[in-house]
Amino acid sequence: MKQHKRKITILVIVLLLLIGFFLPLPFYLETPGTAESLSKFVTVDGKRDRRKGHYMLTTVALQQARPLTYLWSKTQPFAETVSKESLMGGASNRTYEQMQTYYMQSSINDAITVAYRRAGEAYHKKYRGIYVMSLLAGSKFKGHLAIGDTVTKIDGHAFKSAQQFINYVKRQRVGQKVTVTYTHKQQVKTTTQALVKLPGTKRPGLGITLVDHSQVKTDIPVKVNVGEIGGPSAGTMFTLEIYDQLTGGKLRRGRKIAGTGTMDAKGNVGAIGGIDKKVVAASRAGATIFFAPDDPVTKADKKADPNYKNNYAVAKAAAKRIHSKIKVVPIKTFSDVVNYLKK
Template sequence: MKKISFWIKGLLLIIVLYFIFLRPIPYYIERPGSAEDLDPMIEVDGNYAQEPGKFMMTTVEILQATPFTYLFQFLPYNDIVSEAELFGDIDDYEEYNTLQRYYMESSVHSAVVAAFDAAGLPYNLDYKGVYVMSVTDNSNFAGVLQMGDTITEVDNLKFKNTEEFIDYIKDLEVGQTVSIKYERNGTEYKSEGDLIKLEETGETGIGISLVDQSTVETDPEVVIHSGEIGGPSAGLMYSLQVYSMITNTNLRAGHVIAGTGTISEDGTVGPIGGIDKKVIAADKEGATIFFAPDDEIDPDLKGEYPDYKSNYEIAVEAAEDIDTKMKIVPIKTFNDAIEYLEQLSPVSSRFEPEQSQVNLAA
């Protein structure tokens, strides 16, 4: 009996430990991630940058909570978010990752375009089709199409842009059968279905939300190996690395430069989430300069949320909190970053760029 009692107690202990330390709960921990050197991630005509210094992208780590790790929220720069807050209307983590991969691909595309535009070099945009972001429940292609598919043809017709695609569909009749070709993970599929009346606009449609899917062709050829990293926030740093390589300019001058921010094709730098955690990650990896989006806050938004702060303000507060010597530099456009880097002296000198001031929104 004592032996049986011992095994029962041991089993109960294992069960308790499982529920405390391993059992997932519907919450996620957001905390400082990594600062990744871009030299081994970006190649131009098969070559990698070898100049002194680094450009680094920064990340936020997201991990599913357990009852034990739920307590991490009380640690500095560890935040707890619910599944609803993280996923929104997305059904599961797989779809979330698919969306993040799309954002990364789009970020790579925009970064290359912004860099080549700034360098005055030509490039070609190759339209691939429409990227499926979601499928409505009442769509006759529900269960066929899924997030991440690219529709390449409708009724054996190819289109030059998404506007042509939409115009063709909306000129057809509700209930009319269309044939589509679409790609998923490199494989082409075909399907047929009837068009529906879109609830939002009342127009004829397939029943999907969509965005452009295109690639950019350049000479010299640029390849960005983003790996498993997702999201759009590496855009600014990607564009700086690409620009410095295609123009053969040593912009970093031996400095370790980290940063974050989305990049538009026109060079506009946009805000991102978790910038305070990215400041922590950059500081741990020895960055001496950190580029932060200096997003302008809409007065109406500031009026409704008086405590709302720009990315730059949050980054400055985090830097002051950890007492880092890393300089936080506000960036609105790609050209802002280039101009700042062009005035840097080599790291071997004693010159230190003047700390930029907070540009508070009215």
């Protein structure tokens, strides 16, 4: 009898452990991630950056919450719970991952553009077409086009922007068939399907979410391979790594320099999420400088949240909270980054 009870107890314990480790909860956990040396991601003119010190991109770790990891998160000062809706905005997991891949590639293109322009080196931006981000359930192109495909022509017409594409489709009618030329896994294909009425409008459309898909070509070859890292937040640090390699590596001077922020093609730095966690990751990796977007705090921001603080303020508070000596530097443009490092 005692042996039987012992077996039941063991089974209950095993079951509870399995539930604790594997039962998914309906939200995610965000915690400090890593600070990764950019030298392993970027090559310029076929060479890696082997100079002393590092430029580092910083990440936020994201994982599906489980009962035990959720309890653990309550003991961690920089752990947050995030709903799937607020994280993905209603997108499916596949669409969200595709969006993150697209945003990363776009940020790399803009980083190359800004770095080469400032270094005075030649670059050429080539418009490739319309990138398919998602397909509506009622789209006639569903099952033909796929997320990640690039639409290059409609009825034999090529366009130079997503807006030109939209304007052309607007002039057609619901139910009319159009022929789409597109690239799927590097293969050129065509499909002819009917336009549908877009939800909430009377306008015709393919029933896809679309964005511009461009590519930057350079005379001095540059390659950026980020693996599974997604999103646009490393744009500023990619720009810095590429620029410093192009100009002889005179800015770093042996230091470990981390940071974050989006980068647009004009050299403007944009705000990102989870910056407090990125400061923690950078400090743990030994960085002495952390570049943080100094995004403007608008009246609308304060109205929506009276306690709103911009990226720079949150980053400074995080450094203070962990008693780190890391220098948090506010930046609005790539010029701010270069000018600071030249001091």
